[in-house]
Amino acid sequence: MKKIIFIPILASLIIGQAWAQAPVQVEGWPYKTRCIDFGIWMVPRLGIDESQMHVFFNAKTGEVDKFDIDGSFSPGWPVLFDTVTFQSTPIILDIDHDGKMEMINYGWGVISGQQQLLLYLFDDNGDIMPGFPIIMGDAVIRAAEIDADNEHEIIGYDFDNDILFCFDRFGNPKPGWPIPFILPNPPNTISYWTAIGDLDLDGKNEFLLASSRYIYAFRYDGTIQNGFPIVLREDTVYGYWNGSGAPILADIDNDGFLEIITSGDNNNPLHPISFIIIYEHNGTIKEGWPKYLDYEIINCPVTPADINGDGSFELGFQKSDSLTFVDLNFINLPGWPVCPMAPDGEGGMATSDPIIVDTDGDGDQEIFFNRGNFYPDSMGQDSLWYYGHGNQFGLDHLGQSLPGFPFRIKGSLFGRPPTFAIEPSSNRLYMAMAPQFFVPLVEADTLFLDLYRFPDSTGAPNQWPMVSHDNLMTRNYNFVDKVTSITNDTPPPLSKNVVLKQNYPNPFNSQTTISYSLPKASLVTIDIYDLLGRKLETLVEGKQDAGSYNIVWDATNRSSGIYFYRIKAEEMSINRKMVLVK
Secondary structure, three states: OOOOOOOOOOOOOOOOOOOOOOOEEOOOOOEEEOOOOOOOOOOOEEEEEOOEEEEEEEOOOOEEEEEEOOOOEOOOOOEEEOOEEEOOOOEEEOOOOOOOOEEEEEEEEEEOOEEEEEEEEEOOOOOEOOOOOEEEOOEEEEEEOOOOOOOOEEEEEEOOOOEEEEEOOOOOEOOOOOEEOOOOOOOOOOOOEEEEEOOOOOOOOEEEEEOOOEEEEEOOOOOEOOOOOEEOOOOOOOOOEOOOOOOEEEOOOOOOOOEEEEEEEOOOOOOOEEEEEEEOOOOOEOOOOOEEEEOOOEOOOOEEEOOOOOOOOEEEEEEOOEEEEEOOOOOEOOOOOEOOEOOOOOEEEOOOOOEEEOOOOOOOOEEEEOEEOOEEEEEOOOOOOEEEEEEEEEEOOOOOEOOOOOEEEEOEOOOOOOEEEEEOOOOEEEEEEOOEEEOOOOOOEEEEEEEEEOOOOOOOOOOEOOOOOOOOOOOEOOOOOOOOOOOOOOOOOOOOOOEEOOOEOOOEOOEEEEEEEEOOOEEEEEEEEOOOOOEEEEEEEEEEOOEEEEEEEEOOOOOOEEEEEEEEEOOEEEEEEEEEOO
């Protein structure tokens, strides 16, 4: 078979022995769907609803998913859009204190004939929550408790409109927000790097935003934290680029304050020089830093972890063609650096955060990363599904391959590392991934959402279990989400968007009720489709006033099977699936 991408592989010294067991694929997986574009950064998330683990994911095709661990959709899911393409990893959190996880997603949709970025908040049952979607420009979006009010805020920066924004869970701007702010940047460069943490230990988190030259820290009221912005180093020979230098937060010296770790390079193709630099919480350079790498390029964010259980932090990163871990004196740990490769010569490489977890509870950490060579295999029988394979790599703390690793996976993981979490009832570690196969210039592609379980794992993933560290994507090694599940009696505002609820009951025998809401008077169409996409009947067609509606579908004369219902209103189109069982 022909290799599409080749990564040079160097030999490395193998030291010690790995003890963790290989994971097994969970029955009912993978889930196969379509994808658009190769290398789009979309990573599955694992979240816990009332002691039950679920897999959360969104695809650029307009599909938003929540699965049970057996591979079946959770009630109310999936949510399907014809006119929205989601573009990034979802944020998972219990924003309404009901003990269940909600999902923040954002993507591009068409509103009033113009393409707009739409910020969505989905309830645990797939409903769009009141106050959403919110229309904005191209933006970076995060969520965390910012102002010590025991509520998650949705915070970020709108690059198109040059504003900082902060919303509550009902989509309302927090007092004093939004705030005009022009993020200094060289022409044609936009950075999406962020982090969240309490730098000054006042009980309120700061929002860190990095451009190619600066790191800003904004307080809960939008003011800039004392000592910021940090002006990143600029090489006087050629220039400077902070392309992989996401700000990472960790208390690496155990003084109670967070340090800021970042990296960059001089962007000189003839003589590249990369560096890693650590700043104190107040923006000053930590003594002994930066450290330089001559003729090397750092290809991923620097990830802090104690991989060998010695009580001290190590720093992991990909430099050119090798993955390495160094101590805080910048000395390579035993066994590192390594250039991982599969027995058949396929190589591995970290282009996103190295994911670090203790898979077997022995105190030593295992390392997983996101990139391997890609091989095309075959074309599906219907000429729509294309297949290929890659490898999932896993190393122990000494840099050697774990038992059973690397193993072949469907598709390839370019830019999308796996996600880990403990399932509470079994205390077993699960690993989710979303490899894909994309054929450029051909409208045929495949995404495989997959789930694995480690058979004897008992160690909690207490290091860096997913990209950006946690489900809020804080990039903060020491982050603890302090929002508690309190009762909040604040009535929700009226919906700002079209809402299509899951039919009830579902599955159903002969009749089921479909509920929907309109924020304003609209032309509405609700159609029923079979599994092949053929329209069977129209339930609603015409103008309706703002409000909530129920419509009953009588399927007495229909055969058992899967059906879809679609609402079109206000240039929005939403689909849901229902099951008829007789």
